[in-house]
Amino acid sequence: MDNRLAALERRVAALESAHPQRKKVLPDEADPADDPVLRAVPTTTADVLAARTADVLASDWAARASTLAALGNPVRLTLLREILHGRTTVNALSEVDGLGTTGQIYHHLRHLTAEDWLHTPTRGVFAVPPNKRAALLAILAALET
Structure with a gap:
């Protein structure tokens, strides 16, 4: 398993070095808790349904x-x-x-x-x-x- 992971890391590094002009999209240690946008996103189906229901109930039905x-x-x-x-x-x-x-x-x-x-x-x-x-x-x- 370690050999396969190391081989995969080498391949990714080779691909990234082939296109140095591309910006890195995500940091190496991304933490959703540090991102206000990601923190605002409901994470469970129940959260999504509750948020959507609240939005609909608060909207102008007419x-x-x-x-x-x-x-x-x-x-x-x-x-x-x-x-x-x-x-x-x-x-x-x-x-x-x-x-x-x-x-x-x-x-x-x-x-x-x-x-x-x-x-x-x-x-x-x-x-x-x-x-x-x-x-x-x-x-x-x-x-x-």
Whole structure:
């Protein structure tokens, strides 16, 4: 084990000496207790959940009304579901019964995009942002009877 560790240390030293212009990112003896930024970061799942819950409870809920209202339309919910299932273009979405014309589909997509339920990673392609997927599914799961 000591031989392997020594060999690894030699390799790291060789790599670091090959690029002396690069700054060292972390000190040799980093201590999170000495770093005010790291000290402020919750360290357990319970700490993270408690901090997030406190933030949500203290926030202005009325400011979120339009974001929630965007989900209050059956066509928009169907669009989100279809996009999550891989129909990510207006052309593909227009093949789904009940979504209306391409103009109506664009209208709903613009509304969902304005409220950050959708984004366009590339031109003409719609996607639910990763940070919204769990929230969307949690809202829908909470409504199950």
